[in-house]
Amino acid sequence: MLEIFAYAIGIMYTPGPINLLGLQSGINNKTTAHLGFFAGVASAMLLLFLLLGYVGIALIPAKILPVISFAGCLYILYIAVRVAKTPVNFDNQTTSTKPLTFSNGLFMQLLNPKALAATLPITTIQFPAAGIAGSSIVLWSCILALLAFGAPASYSLAGRAIGKHMTNAYYFKIINLLMAALLVVVAADIAITQIFIQ
Numbered sequence: 001m002l003e004i005f006a007y008a009i010g011i012m013y014t015p016g017p018i019n020l021l022g023l024q025s026g027i028n029n030k031t032t033a034h035l036g037f038f039a040g041v042a043s044a045m046l047l048l049f050l051l052l053g054y055v056g057i058a059l060i061p062a063k064i065l066p067v068i069s070f071a072g073c074l075y076i077l078y079i080a081v082r083v084a085k086t087p088v089n090f091d092n093q094t095t096s097t098k099p100l101t102f103s104n105g106l107f108m109q110l111l112n113p114k115a116l117a118a119t120l121p122i123t124t125i126q127f128p129a130a131g132i133a134g135s136s137i138v139l140w141s142c143i144l145a146l147l148a149f150g151a152p153a154s155y156s157l158a159g160r161a162i163g164k165h166m167t168n169a170y171y172f173k174i175i176n177l178l179m180a181a182l183l184v185v186v187a188a189d190i191a192i193t194q195i196f197i198q
Contacts, residue, residue, distance in 0.1 A: 040105025
């Protein structure tokens with residue numbers, strides 16, 4: 001069972017589009033405003049763990065994965081544009097009138113190939129190897145969904161600590177543009193590895 005936690009933490013807590021958005025929200029002192037986004041991410045992971053835990057890989061044919069990856073790339077690019085356009089006011093805080101929402105987190109994570117990379121090995125290999133079946137799948141899916149909530153939330157808290165030391169609105173805008181650029185890089189990497197190389 002320790003292997004399940006090690007793998008889940010290893011893949012969920014590495015930099016990716018969701019965690020980068022968590023970092024950006026913390027730097028801009030918006031951790032509380034984005035709790036719904038983090039909950040949407042956790043809900044998507046719960047859904048994936050439950051579906052794949054009970055149905056397995058037969059639910060997602062291999063030929064559909066590039067389509068999911070493409071949709072995920074487009075959604076990540078959309079979020080990158082939102083991040084880049086987030087205005088900064090004179091109090092050195094972002095003033096986005098539209099914080100990332102539960103549905104943003106849910107759809108972004110459902111379309112995130114990294115989410116499938118996290119859930120497929122756990123549900124199809126590690127769950128059966130550990131004897132996790134039946135109602136135990138629900139319990140383990142809930143525990144792992146909590147870990148999924150913690151990933152962007154921890155990045156957001158780290159970003160908040162960094163953001164407290166910034167005193168110039170210019171730096172907030174630079175951070176937003178940098179985060180948007182990193183999201184574009186992530187989308188390009190997903191497109192190359194999940195769509196074109198397959």
